[in-house]
Amino acid sequence: NAGVTQTPKFRILKIGQSMTLQCAQDMNHNYMYWYRQDPGMGLKLIYYSVGAGITDKGEVPNGYNVSRSTTEDFPLRLELAAPSQTSVYFCASSYSAGNEQYFGPGTRLTVT
Amino acid sequence: QKEVEQNSGPLSVPEGAIASLNCTYSDRGSQSFFWYRQYSGKSPELIMFIYSNGDKEDGRFTAQLNKASQYVSLLIRDSQPSDSATYLCAVNPLSGTYKYIFGTGTRLKVLA
Numbered sequence: 001n002a003g004v005t006q007t008p009k010f011r012i013l014k015i016g017q018s019m020t021l022q023c024a025q026d027m028n029h030n031y032m033y034w035y036r037q038d039p040g041m042g043l044k045l046i047y048y049s050v051g052a053g054i055t056d057k058g059e060v061p062n063g064y065n066v067s068r069s070t071t072e073d074f075p076l077r078l079e080l081a082a083p084s085q086t087s088v089y090f091c092a093s094s095y096s097a098g099n100e101q102y103f104g105p106g107t108r109l110t111v112t
Numbered sequence: 113q114k115e116v117e118q119n120s121g122p123l124s125v126p127e128g129a130i131a132s133l134n135c136t137y138s139d140r141g142s143q144s145f146f147w148y149r150q151y152s153g154k155s156p157e158l159i160m161f162i163y164s165n166g167d168k169e170d171g172r173f174t175a176q177l178n179k180a181s182q183y184v185s186l187l188i189r190d191s192q193p194s195d196s197a198t199y200l201c202a203v204n205p206l207s208g209t210y211k212y213i214f215g216t217g218t219r220l221k222v223l224a
Contacts, residue, residue, distance in 0.1 A: 031210060042116070042200075042214035043156075050210065058210075090155055098144045098204045101212065103155040 002026050004104035006091050012110045013081040021076040021107050023091030031094045032074040033058075033101065034066065036087040043090065049074055050097070081111045115139065116203050118215035126223050131188040133218050135201030138182070144204035145177055145184045150217065151197045159199075160186065191222045 007022045025032065030051050035043040045058030049068040063085055065077040074093075078085060088108050092101040117136045125131045133147075144163055148156035162168045162175040162184065174187040184203075188195055198217040205211060 033210070033212075040120075040216060042216045043202075045210075045212070048210045056210075097209050100146055100158050100161045101202075102158065103148075106155045 004091055004093055004102055006089075006104035006107050008107060009105065010108045012112065013078075015081060015083065015111060017081050018077070018079050019081070019109075021078070021089055021091075021109075023074045023076065023104055024072050025074075025091075025093040025102075025104075026072065027093060027095075027102065028071065029093035029095050029102075030071070031097060031099075032068065033092045033094075034064070034074070034076045035090045035092065036060065037090060037106075038087050046076065046089075078109075083111050085109065086111045115205070115213045116201055116215040118199075118201050118218045120216060121219040122221045123218055124221045124223055125191050127191060127193060129191050131191045131195065131220055131222070133186040133188075133199050133201075133220065134183060135185065135203075135215055136183045137201075137203045137205075137213070139203070139205040139213075140179075140182060142179075142182075142203045142205045145175070146202040146204075146212075147173075147175060147184075147186045148200040148202060149195075149197045150200055156200055188220075191220075193222045193224045196220055196222045 033048045034046040047066040049055045091104040147159040160175045176185045200217045201215040
């Protein structure tokens, strides 16, 4: 099993550009999550999904969008990138709510 | 009061000693508790999870949960330099929900 995979590993965006961060898991997990991690801060939940076709906002959803068309994939879309979106983004999955989460390797995004 | 609090450290221990990492949480109804290890520039990696009061052991790691006092701790026996990392505590405050609250982590340094 590859677990949770994310692409790209690094990306530099200019202000106003858009991009999609890819996330996939092969563990047949129902729940998937997107977090961002800023220096000295805890992980903040951006969006989550409880299954294909079902997504909902987390703590910090502004400026982001998600979709979940399959159990395996959970892409995160950034529209009109802003410097405040400079961060490390982690995708995670869990079998069910309250179960342990497994994290992907992360995407380091810089917006200049 | 933060929902999940950890001392940021660094906690320095000599090689071979026991490292004790602590985490307190504010929501008395919290059900699931997790410890993750995060090396610099890497993603969080699950170390242990605990749901019931008491101790849970896995190799050199022991998680301890005291719901009455609202704390969870992680003991690392026979600490090795490779254990040097940031340890994140995470709490699922309501059983069956998507929400995980992460602490900001304790940085552990094991001195050879």
